[in-house]
Amino acid sequence: MPEPIIIIKELTRKFGDFTAVNHISFEVEAGEIFGFLGANGAGKTTAIRMLCGLLKPSSGSGMVAGADILKNPNLVKSRIGYMSQRFSLYEDLSVMENIRLYGGIYGLKKALVKKRAAQLIEKTGLNGLEKRLVGDLPLGWRQKLALSTALIHRPQVVFLDEPTGGVDPITRKQFWEMIYETAAGGTTVFVTTHYMDEAEYCDRVCIMTEGMIRALDKPDILKKKYDAGNMDEVFLKLAR
Amino acid sequence: MIKAENISKSFGLVKALHSVSLTVKENELFGLIGPDGAGKSTLFRILATLLIPDQGKASVIGYDTIKNYRQIRMLLGYMPGRFSLYPDLTVEENLAFYASVFGTSVRQHYQLIEPVYKQLEPFRNRRAAQLSGGMKQKLALSCALIHRPKILLLDEPTTGVDAVSRKEFWELLSGIRQAGITILVSTPYMDEANLCDRIALFQDGQILSIDTPANIVADYELHLCAVKAPDKYLLLKTLRSWPNTYSAYPFGDAVHLSTTYKINNNELKQYLTHHALPGSQIMSINAGIEDRFLELLHQKTLTHA
Secondary structure, eight states: OOOOSEEEEEEEEEETTEEEEEEEEEEEOTTOEEEEEEOTTSSHHHHHHHHTTSSOOSEEEEEETTEETTTOHHHHHHHEEEEESSSSSOTTSBHHHHHHHHHHHTTOOHHHHHHHHHHHHHHHTOTTOTTSBGGGSOHHHHHHHHHHHHTTTOOSEEEEESTTTTOOHHHHHHHHHHHHHHHHTTOEEEEEOSOHHHHTTSSEEEEEETTEEEEEEOHHHHHHHTTOSSHHHHHHHHHO | OEEEEEEEEEETTEEEEEEEEEEEOTTOEEEEEOOTTSSHHHHHHHHTTSSOOSEEEEEETTEETTTTHHHHHHHEEEEOSSOOSOTTSBHHHHHHHHHHHTTOOTTTTHHHHHHHHTTTGGGTTSBGGGSOHHHHHHHHHHHHHTTOOSEEEESSTTTTOOHHHHHHHHHHHHHHHHTTOEEEEEESOGGGGGGSSEEEEEETTEEEEEEOHHHHHHTOOSEEEEEEOSOHHHHHHHHHHSTTOSEEEEETTEEEEEESSOOOHHHHHHHHHHTTOTTOEEEEOOOOHHHHHHHHHHHHHHHHO
16 A cells, blocks of 8 residues: 555644634545645635645645655745635746746756657647747647646646636536546545535545534545535535 | 627737627626637726726626726726735735725625635735635635625636536525626636526627526527437547538536437437347436537537538
8 A cells, every 4th residue: 555645643733812723634646636625715715825834834744746845845845836816827927838837936956958859749649839928829728738837847636726617618627638638547636616516526625614624535425425416416415 | 887889999919809888787686608819808898997898898787898997996896817915915914904905904804805815814824825716716815705796797716626626616606696796707617607696608708698597598599419329539520421410518417409400219229239238228308507508609600510
């Protein structure tokens, strides 16, 4: 049995008197698609920022991709990928410029960036569009590129923060196929969404309310446990 | 109440709207359904008299959006997609400010905003910047309603809002409509379409279809099945490789398979078993709004190609 890729124990973060994340513990297996759900203000973003090494926990411990989030947050950053709907690519840079920028940020050597960039262009079907500004690409391609760029340094785990917000249904569904493909390739996918039908696509789902974990299991088991027809009903029962 | 005729608008080389026409009737709850970048916000800004179309014309309650913009502005409540309030003012101050701009007082129409504002009252001395996403939404709605407009324009009020707050927001909307206010609302969430009287499906600056949710769904032309198997990714790939498949998309815990003719379930079952998916479940189902949207997008891509 391989080590879990994420191990969180009693992780807590306070802001003044307010406890945003309150003693949460869980593990995520390698290659899993892990859905992280919760109402606005439930503490999801704070938890993700700690997992990505961007915010120091008040107490508790965590290992992400073999790196300690308290002792070695910078090592965490180099071993993960991150993508959000609101911000991930620079729209006034070209496709190739974005790839080179992220390759550089993730510390890849020039020759390696060149090699990976060529593979990435080939795989996403962006041949001939290397010099096109990202802002001029259709949304579906931009998303494909954003995910591929977040994976350019071959991280063991990728964090996707509402990657499909405001996207048309075809693009949204195609994006989930890329998530399946990524996970099938062995990369763990940690994803947040407000679309409850997408919660069904996850291997396991964690629902946070008021800084704590309210439920964590496979979608089928949660639906049975809360006597619900779909994940939307489960969420409404727990989060309301 | 709202009439738009052949509206077109470009920004540089980007065509935001191509010849869009629609009418919204009195006291209707009308939904513009479509993704970011479809042109919904541009249409809102034209109707709110904030933007002049390149071609076509629009009227709101009989007033022309260019010539009679002053009359329209008094009759309209507009909640833009981006947070529109003053972050440094408190909840109460924001509301009082909007009331004074429209020459009214908070007390005068308090009854109308009460169901919304009640939930904000405990925070009335908090600065707007410090509110949670759902609370900001409710304050913006209260401010848009404070002068008791005849028409309410809501541009993506539920984007980025969690499923519980979204539900609460739509419950509030139905109350506002019962008070006799016409509502035009946009959303990227297909499940919210069913809560509207009529909807327009929007994509790339064009309206793909406009009707009641029931009629839009009834226009679905393909045969649809929900197929379930434990390995969803393998199921999806296998269904795509089946020669009879028109389209296959993940939908919640199933894959929706569309075909141009009625399929033989046993034949599909055999195919799936042969591809390492024994014991799959296949069920004929009725299409939803999202299925119809996908069908229209699919047809559009085919005609363009």
